[in-house]
Amino acid sequence: MRLLPYGTGFGGVAVGVSCKGKFSLDAGVPVKEDKVILSHAHLDHTRYSPGKRVYATLPTLALSRILLTDAKSLDPSLPWTIQELQKSLTKAVYKPYEVSFELEGATITFFNASHILGSSLIKIECDNKELLYTGDLGTSSFLLDHWHNNVPKAENLIIEGSYLCEDRPSAKKEWSKLYMFLKKNLGSGPVLIATNAVGKAQEVLKFLINYKDSLPLNHIVLEGMAVDATKVYDDMLEYLSRSEVISWLNGSRKKLMDFVVVPKTLGERKNLARPGTVVVAPSGSLSGGMSVWWVLKGIRYVTMGHLFEPASKLLEGERVEIEDPLGNKGVVRGPDLHLKISRHASRQELFHFISKSGANRVFLFHGDKACLRSVAKEYGFEILEDGREVEL
Numbered sequence: 001m002r003l004l005p006y007g008t009g010f011g012g013v014a015v016g017v018s019c020k021g022k023f024s025l026d027a028g029v030p031v032k033e034d035k036v037i038l039s040h041a042h043l044d045h046t047r048y049s050p051g052k053r054v055y056a057t058l059p060t061l062a063l064s065r066i067l068l069t070d071a072k073s074l075d076p077s078l079p080w081t082i083q084e085l086q087k088s089l090t091k092a093v094y095k096p097y098e099v100s101f102e103l104e105g106a107t108i109t110f111f112n113a114s115h116i117l118g119s120s121l122i123k124i125e126c127d128n129k130e131l132l133y134t135g136d137l138g139t140s141s142f143l144l145d146h147w148h149n150n151v152p153k154a155e156n157l158i159i160e161g162s163y164l165c166e167d168r169p170s171a172k173k174e175w176s177k178l179y180m181f182l183k184k185n186l187g188s189g190p191v192l193i194a195t196n197a198v199g200k201a202q203e204v205l206k207f208l209i210n211y212k213d214s215l216p217l218n219h220i221v222l223e224g225m226a227v228d229a230t231k232v233y234d235d236m237l238e239y240l241s242r243s244e245v246i247s248w249l250n251g252s253r254k255k256l257m258d259f260v261v262v263p264k265t266l267g268e269r270k271n272l273a274r275p276g277t278v279v280v281a282p283s284g285s286l287s288g289g290m291s292v293w294w295v296l297k298g299i300r301y302v303t304m305g306h307l308f309e310p311a312s313k314l315l316e317g318e319r320v321e322i323e324d325p326l327g328n329k330g331v332v333r334g335p336d337l338h339l340k341i342s343r344h345a346s347r348q349e350l351f352h353f354i355s356k357s358g359a360n361r362v363f364l365f366h367g368d369k370a371c372l373r374s375v376a377k378e379y380g381f382e383i384l385e386d387g388r389e390v391e392l
C-alpha cells in the first residue's frame with residue numbers, strides 16, 4: 001500500500017492511497033483520484049469532493065451537501081458546479097459503521113470517530129497491510145457515543161494532531177462556566193452563543209435543553225445553516241448516542257428542533273431580543289452569518305473553540321469592524337465569555353487512541369507543524385508531508 005499526501009495542514013487534508021487501484025481519503029485539497037472516501041462533512045475534508053465518486057456515511061453526505069452549497073455561494077471560484085455536487089450526492093455510496101465494503105482491491109470499514117454526526121475513522125486493509133485513518137478525532141459529546149470503547153486495531157495509523165501540544169481545560173469545567181454565565185446574565189438580557197453550524201451548535205443546543213429548567217431560559221433561537229444541520233442530527237437517530245436511541249425506544253425522545261425557535265424576519269428577531277433568550281448562531285468567528293447581526297445589536301455574546309478572524313482579533317482585545325449579511329457594519333468589542341470547547345480529541349485522548357490502536361507505525365498530520373515535529377521526535381512517530389510518498 002502506498003500513500004500520497006496531497007494536503008496535511010490545517011487548511012485542507014487529503015491523502016491518496018494506492019492499493020490494487022487508487023482512491024483518496026478526504027478531498028480538502030484537490031486530488032487526482034476519482035474515488036474519494038470522506039471521513040466527515042467539514043469543508044477542510046470535503047471542499048474538492050464534488051465531481052468525484054464519493055464513499056461516506058449517510059449523515060456525512062447530508063451535512064456535506066449543506067456545507068458545500070454554502071461554500072460555493074461564498075466562493076464561486078471553487079472548481080465545481082452545484083450540478084456536479086448534486087450528481088456526486090446522487091451517485092454516492094453510503095455505508096454504515098462497521099460494515100466492510102470493497103473498493104479498488106481494498107477492504108474499507110468505517111468506525112465512529114465521535115467528532116460530528118456520521119464522522120468516521122476509516123480502516124483500510126489491502127495487500128495484507130492495515131491502515132487506520134482518523135480524519136478528525138472527536139471527544140466527549142452530549143449527543144454522540146465516545147470512541148474509547150471501540151478503537152479498531154491497525155499496524156499503521158494516520159492520526160490528526162490539532163490538540164497534540166495544547167492542554168485545554170476539561171470540557172466539564174468549560175460547560176459549567178457557560179452555565180454560570182447564563183444563570184447570571186440571562187435575567188437581564190438576551191445572550192448570543194456564536195458557534196460553528198455543524199457539530200458545536202448541536203452540542204450547545206443539547207446542553208441548553210439539558211439545563212433549561214434550572215436556568216432563566218425562555219427561548220432558544222436557532223439561526224442559519226445550524227437549522228439545516230440540526231434537522232440532520234434529528235433525522236439520523238442511528239448515529240446518535242445509545243441513550244438517544246433508548247429514549248426513542250421508550251417513546252420519550254424529543255428532537256432538538258422541538259425546543260428551538262427559528263425566526264424568519266427581522267421583526268421576529270427584535271421581538272425575541274429580550275431577557276430569557278439564548279441565540280445559537282453561526283458563524284462562530286463572526287466572519288458572516290446572523291451571529292454578526294446579533295453582536296451588532298449589542299447583546300452579550302459567547303464564543304467557543306478555535307477562532308479565525310475577525311473573532312480571533314477581538315479575543316486579543318482589539319476592537320474590530322464586522323459586517324452582517326444585510327450589509328450593516330459596526331465596530332465591536334470582544335466576547336463577554338470565551339470557552340475552550342472543541343470537537344477535537346485532547347492531547348491525552350490522542351495518546352490514548354494511539355496506544356489502543358496498537359499501531360507500530362504512527363503518522364501525524366493535520367496539526368501545527370512545529371508541534372507535530374517535536375512530538376514525532378520524542379515518541380518515534382512519523383509525519384505526513386505534502387507531496388512526500390510513503391510505502392507501507
Ligand SMILES: [Zn+2]
Nearest residue numbers: 040042115136
Ligand atoms: Zn472536522
Ligand SMILES: [Zn+2]
Nearest residue numbers: 042044045136
Ligand atoms: Zn479537520
